[in-house]
Amino acid sequence: MGKKLRLMAVIAGMDLLLAAALLWTLGILKLPAFGGGNPVLERFVSAAGANDAPGRPKDGLSTDTGQPTDTGQPTDTGRPTDTGQPTDTGQPANTGPGDGVVSEKRGNRVKCVALTFDDGPNKECTKDLLDGLKARGVKATFFLMGESIPGNEDLVRRMKDEGHLIGNHSYRHIQLTKAGENAVCDAVDQTSVMIEQITGERPQYLRPPYGDWNDNLECKVDMTTVLWSVDSLDWKLQNRQKIVKRVLKDVKDGDIILMHDIFPTSVEAALEIIDTLTPQGYTFVTVDEVLID
Ligand SMILES: [Zn+2]
Missing domain, CATH: 3.20.20.370 (Glycoside hydrolase/deacetylase)
Incomplete structure (x- = not known):
C-alpha cells in the first residue's frame, strides 16, 4: 500500500459514525444503522475499491467534447449513472438521525x-x-x-x-x-x-x-x-x-x-x-x- 491512505474518511462522516455507534449502543438506533449513516464513506470506498464493478461512478466527460480516450472505449454508453450508489435512493440530505447529534456535538461549527x-x-x-x-x-x-x-x-x-x-x-x-x-x-x-x-x-x-x-x-x-x-x-x-x-x-x-x-x-x-x-x-x-x- 502507498504511504498515504487512498481514501479518506470525511470528518463529518466520522462524527456520524461515532454518533451512530453511540445511538446504537443506547439502543436508540437499530442496525443496520451504518448503511444509511455514512453514505459519504460508503461512496468513497465503493468508488475506489471496486474498480471492476459495473456501478462504479464515472467522473465525467463524454467523448463528444473532443477529449481523446486512448482506450477506444465508448465513454457515453459505458458510463454508468449512479446505479448502486446510495445517492439516488431518495435518502434525505439533512434529516437523518445522526444530523441533530452532529450539530449538537459540533456546536457552532459550520x-x-x-x-x-x-x-x-x-x-x-x-x-x-x-x-x-x-x-x-x-x-x-x-x-x-x-x-x-x-x-x-x-x-x-x-x-x-x-x-x-x-x-x-x-x-x-x-x-x-x-x-x-x-x-x-x-x-x-x-x-x-x-x-x-x-x-x-x-x-x-x-x-x-x-x-x-x-x-x-x-x-x-x-x-x-x-x-x-x-x-x-x-x-x-x-x-x-x-x-x-x-x-x-x-x-x-x-x-x-x-x-x-x-x-x-x-x-x-x-x-x-x-x-x-x-x-x-x-x-x-x-x-x-x-x-x-
Ligand atoms: Zn475527468
Whole structure:
C-alpha cells in the first residue's frame, strides 16, 4: 500500500459514525444503522475499491467534447449513472438521525462542503467560474488535465493566486487502470511538472479520470487520491436547474461535489449552489480541509 491512505474518511462522516455507534449502543438506533449513516464513506470506498464493478461512478466527460480516450472505449454508453450508489435512493440530505447529534456535538461549527472541478482549465468556463468564485469569496479545488494547460497558464496562475487548491487529473482523459503503470506515472508526473512550473508548487492530490484506480497504481504514484461523494452529473445533464436540484438533494456536511469546469451550465449551477447553500450555513472549502489521512 502507498504511504498515504487512498481514501479518506470525511470528518463529518466520522462524527456520524461515532454518533451512530453511540445511538446504537443506547439502543436508540437499530442496525443496520451504518448503511444509511455514512453514505459519504460508503461512496468513497465503493468508488475506489471496486474498480471492476459495473456501478462504479464515472467522473465525467463524454467523448463528444473532443477529449481523446486512448482506450477506444465508448465513454457515453459505458458510463454508468449512479446505479448502486446510495445517492439516488431518495435518502434525505439533512434529516437523518445522526444530523441533530452532529450539530449538537459540533456546536457552532459550520457545515463544510468542497466543490471540485475536473477536466479544465477551459478558456471560457474556467475564467467565468473563477470570476464567480472570487465575487463570492469561495475557494474550490481544480483537478487539471495536463493537455488542457498549454495556453491557459494564466488561469492556472489565477487559481493559485486566488487561493484555490490545484490537483492533478492526469495528462489525458483515459482510464488509468488500462494503461501501463509506467505510462500512468509519466502522465501524472508530466501534469504535476506542468502545474509546478506555473505555480511553483507540486500538486499533492490526484483525481484519476472516471475515478478509475487500483492498488498497483496506488503503490506507484505517491499522491493522495481524491474521489467524490456527490456526483452532480453535470456532464450529462448540462442544464443549470437540473444540476442544482441534483446536488441540493444529496448534499450534506463534509461532502465532496464532483463537477466539471468545461460546461457553461456547470459554472452557472456551481454559483447557484453556492448562493443557495451559503445562507444555509455552509462554507465552501478545498478538499484538503475535508479529508483526513
Ligand atoms: Zn475527468
